[in-house]
């Protein structure tokens with residue numbers, strides 16, 4: 286055991302405005318809406334120790350912090366370097382729940398370990414690379430003059446290609462019309478030519494399995510790189526996706542909506558996905574997500590990391606079997622991506638124009654996650670929170 290002990294943990298909720306952002310047909314998907322201001326909420330976790338070294342992470346959401354509240358006191362007095370023990374204790378204690386509460390605290394503990402050892406997290410994980418190829422991952426379609434037609438998506442895809450992006454992913458409309466969704470697949474491919482990797486992620490909006498077959502066949506004809514979480518089983522049916530794979534040639538990317546290494550392995554072993562989705566916020570932190578990434582490697586498959594962020598960059602930098610960093614959610618008319626850029630006191634950003642001319646982003650080289658949060662901004666916009674220990 287190390288000499289370090291966790292003495293106190295703070296969680297702060299804060300809010301920030303999102304310019305030209307609204308909601309679509311049923312109030313859930315974030316879409317472009319000129320003149321409307323949305324409100325984003327975020328959480329920051331800060332871990333204190335007896336030796337002064339701290340760990341910090343902005344991530345997680347309201348349900349995950351409700352879970353965290355159930356096991357936070359267990360962490361006080363524990364050795365922060367025993368992430369594997371913490372993972373296993375909490376996993377068992379939270380067995381009735383999805384365990385998403387483990388994500389933010391585990392990532393904060395990796396930040397803490399990096400700061401303690403004086404190394405970036407990706408080096409502790411095992412460095413593989415320092416430059417990450419990105420795809421532009423769009424906001425959902427809107428009916429407000431933004432991504433409101435197949436041609437609008439095609440124009441944006443061409444712009445992203447000219448910026449250097451090697452890949453472009455369409456999140457379609459919530460209130461979709463199947464023929465328009467199919468036309469978008471074809472129009473975007475025609476506009477960008479044969480080389481650019483194209484992906485489609487309906488985010489489980491397609492109502493039926495048979496409509497998904499029709500959409501998947503359009504992806505086949507347009508030579509799409511993957512089809513992701515297409516229909517309203519919400520991405521969890523092994524049988525449904527196995528049957529889709531018998532008919533559709535486009536690789537499927539599933540497992541964004543199932544949790545933990547065991548369920549991911551079951552999904553892979555049943556032959557229900559081609560590419561494996563993982564997210565350190567959702568899948569029990571970097572500790573849990575790396576287990577899934579290496580399990581996928583053992584099956585000879587690739588893992589694609591969900592969403593942008595410093596934890597995602599460090600993970601991908603430590604993996605061979607991963608193709609793309611997801612720059613989400615980008616839009617031609619607004620650079621609000623769902624999480625405020627103002628939270629960083631340094632020049633770390635995840636935005637449409639954060640890439641270099643080859644469409645890559647770097648991995649932060651500072652200790653831990655290698656980003657500096659703007660605590661003045663966070664505390665000024667604080668709406669609530671809780672302290673454990675101390």
Ligand SMILES: [Mg+2]
Nearest residue numbers: 486513514541
């Ligand atoms: Mg997705």
